[in-house]
Amino acid sequence: MATTRNKLLTAAIVRRAIWDSFVKLNPVQMMKNPVMFVVEIGTFIVLLMTLIPGYFGTEESIGFNLTVFLILLFTVLFANFAEALAEGRGKAQADSLKQSKKQITANKVSGVSVKQVPSTELRKGDIVLVSQGEMIPGDGEVIEGLASVDESAITGESAPVIKEAGGDFSSVTGGTRVVSDRITVRITSDPGESFIDRMIALVEGAQRQKTPNEIALNTLLTTLTLIFLIVVVTLAPLANYLNIELTVPVLISLLVCLIPTTIGGLLSAIGIAGMDRVTRFNVLAMSGKAVEASGDIGTMILDKTGTITFGNRMASEFVPVGASSMNTVAEWAAISSIKDETPEGRSVLELMKKNGLAYDMALATGGEFIEFKAETRMSGIDLPNGRKVRKGAVDAVKKWVESQGGDVPSDLEAKGNAIARVGGTPLAVAVDGQVYGLIYLKDTVKPGMKERFEQLRQMGIKTIMCTGDNPLTAATIAREAGVDDFIAESKPEDKIAVIRREQAEGKLVAMTGDGTNDAPALAQADVGLAMNSGTVAAKEAANMVDLDSDPSKLIEVVAIGKQLLMTRGALTTFSISNDVAKYFAIIPAMFTLAIPQMEALNVMKLGSPLSAILSALIFNAIIIPLLIPLAMKGVKYKPMSSSKLLQRNIFVYGVGGIVVPFVGIKLIDLVVHVWI
Numbered sequence: 001m002a003t004t005r006n007k008l009l010t011a012a013i014v015r016r017a018i019w020d021s022f023v024k025l026n027p028v029q030m031m032k033n034p035v036m037f038v039v040e041i042g043t044f045i046v047l048l049m050t051l052i053p054g055y056f057g058t059e060e061s062i063g064f065n066l067t068v069f070l071i072l073l074f075t076v077l078f079a080n081f082a083e084a085l086a087e088g089r090g091k092a093q094a095d096s097l098k099q100s101k102k103q104i105t106a107n108k109v110s111g112v113s114v115k116q117v118p119s120t121e122l123r124k125g126d127i128v129l130v131s132q133g134e135m136i137p138g139d140g141e142v143i144e145g146l147a148s149v150d151e152s153a154i155t156g157e158s159a160p161v162i163k164e165a166g167g168d169f170s171s172v173t174g175g176t177r178v179v180s181d182r183i184t185v186r187i188t189s190d191p192g193e194s195f196i197d198r199m200i201a202l203v204e205g206a207q208r209q210k211t212p213n214e215i216a217l218n219t220l221l222t223t224l225t226l227i228f229l230i231v232v233v234t235l236a237p238l239a240n241y242l243n244i245e246l247t248v249p250v251l252i253s254l255l256v257c258l259i260p261t262t263i264g265g266l267l268s269a270i271g272i273a274g275m276d277r278v279t280r281f282n283v284l285a286m287s288g289k290a291v292e293a294s295g296d297i298g299t300m301i302l303d304k305t306g307t308i309t310f311g312n313r314m315a316s317e318f319v320p321v322g323a324s325s326m327n328t329v330a331e332w333a334a335i336s337s338i339k340d341e342t343p344e345g346r347s348v349l350e351l352m353k354k355n356g357l358a359y360d361m362a363l364a365t366g367g368e369f370i371e372f373k374a375e376t377r378m379s380g381i382d383l384p385n386g387r388k389v390r391k392g393a394v395d396a397v398k399k400w401v402e403s404q405g406g407d408v409p410s411d412l413e414a415k416g417n418a419i420a421r422v423g424g425t426p427l428a429v430a431v432d433g434q435v436y437g438l439i440y441l442k443d444t445v446k447p448g449m450k451e452r453f454e455q456l457r458q459m460g461i462k463t464i465m466c467t468g469d470n471p472l473t474a475a476t477i478a479r480e481a482g483v484d485d486f487i488a489e490s491k492p493e494d495k496i497a498v499i500r501r502e503q504a505e506g507k508l509v510a511m512t513g514d515g516t517n518d519a520p521a522l523a524q525a526d527v528g529l530a531m532n533s534g535t536v537a538a539k540e541a542a543n544m545v546d547l548d549s550d551p552s553k554l555i556e557v558v559a560i561g562k563q564l565l566m567t568r569g570a571l572t573t574f575s576i577s578n579d580v581a582k583y584f585a586i587i588p589a590m591f592t593l594a595i596p597q598m599e600a601l602n603v604m605k606l607g608s609p610l611s612a613i614l615s616a617l618i619f620n621a622i623i624i625p626l627l628i629p630l631a632m633k634g635v636k637y638k639p640m641s642s643s644k645l646l647q648r649n650i651f652v653y654g655v656g657g658i659v660v661p662f663v664g665i666k667l668i669d670l671v672v673h674v675w676i
């Protein structure tokens, strides 16, 4: 994947697309696109009239008919080419992904022994050992150990990432390689359902379904086609009655010029290219619907730690309260963290080491570890001697101490607030009924956040930071980062509540997350972007996965979604106004053909009626490949409100759609007129 990702188009992709343009002529496939299917039927009729003129037409117009046939054929081929080209990159990616899906041998743990089995025999729940240099045989979760893993096969990123048991960095992907140490992995997917399998199906477009927006637009285009078909069919007897002879190829030309072939030919390419743009950004969208929804997002929910801040929240200071000393706080902080595998917990022990502080490890032997939970916002240990040690959010610890009948030192709040006011996270340390002091966890806001949130505001998107942290820290970080709103001390279910509240106001909501805690909210959001580094639960609940695990990428995903919607809107506007313009070239020409006195209608001063028809038809065909780059790259997007954007685009593409064909048809006519 890494090799093909950077190149937009290769000669191989173009060659394959040309071949596929012919394969796609198969009527069974064409039927999915009613506008182009009508063109294909027209092409076939004109072909019959050219091949068997004695039966279907007249000998004299054979040259004209042949020309019409060729232009129509190319119209269909161009539309097929647009779609094939858009699919091409995904197919190339799928090929290189399939190569990384080689059969490998896994070290499966069964009871006390380890057996070598082919990776294809692994099932959900199996336990495998993976050592340095070995390929991870399937998707899973690290249940023991820590290793650095080269994930370039799926992410294209060569720097190894750390995977470890417990916490939010435990998921591993089959086909990636352990570069150091050894891990024990519990397999989480059955054969054929792995992440790489899903990724192949996605980029290949095998599962591509039309989005609700696409279906609606398709219905509109089909209706327009049907209306014009009725108009043209009723035109024939009318003309006959008036003694105007209109041949079938002329009527078919008229029909093809009037129906929305431009957007009909480019519609699916626009959708595929939008998904591809997201993939190129290293984000896997599980559906086109997810990409589209991101273009209409009204509210974005972000968490603080790790999204807005760097998230490697490190203990940087021990602060005693009441009559306690720095050493006492430090010691209890360390004991509460002995088995705390979170980055925060480990950073406490690191700070001890750095400051040369000692603690009695033996005290904890045989104790019962109390794991950190977002619900309790505390972690700690129940010692064998009956003492309970806790650290956690100040208000949580305060409540806990009070419930033990203890007292809270009067300076706890002020000292905690001082840490929070500068954006730090204070953790209170307590044993039974006594609070000893605080741990100052430091974190920093990522650079450039303010500018990015400003951009979002210009797009009309409201940002809400949801954090488990206290209101003061939250307010400081929110101000520093420039988010619109924040919710502090939020538990996982609060995130769902916020999402539901915004959705009830009719807004589409996006959120990022990586933890198992985030999974329900990721599922509830219209756009849920999970981090690839995150847990399996989060990735399964989300409808997008960021392979680079950069939560702030949600901002770019929104821009890509908007670009997709805008491109579709712009090209639809362009296509329909285009067809109106063609009307002016082709209708006068048709009537002049029968009644030469009607030459006055020839406002465009085209060479002859026949050259006018052919020129309009040629323009109608070549506008499709000319617009392929725009369909694939998307129209330029500058952050501004949706209504302003809509006005601007209607103007540019609506007026452009009328002017361009006049100029184009006139120029083509200058050439065509010479030939006939």
Ligand SMILES: Nc1ncnc2c1ncn2[C@@H]1O[C@H](COP(=O)(O)OP(=O)(O)OP(=O)(O)O)[C@@H](O)[C@H]1O
Residues within 6 Å of the ligand: 303, 304, 305, 306, 340, 342, 344, 345, 372, 373, 374, 377, 378, 379, 391, 392, 393, 394, 425, 426, 427, 466, 467, 468, 469, 470
């Ligand atoms: N290992 C830990 N032990 C004890 N308390 C902790 C630990 N980690 C975090 N806390 C406390 O629990 C609170 C909630 O943590 P949680 O991870 O739910 O949210 P957060 O990381 O602060 O915010 P965000 O939702 O933005 O990531 C933290 O603000 C902190 O006070």
Ligand SMILES: [K+]
Residues within 6 Å of the ligand: 256, 257, 258, 259, 260, 261, 262, 579, 620
């Ligand atoms: K058309």
Ligand SMILES: [Mg+2]
Residues within 6 Å of the ligand: 305
């Ligand atoms: Mg967190």
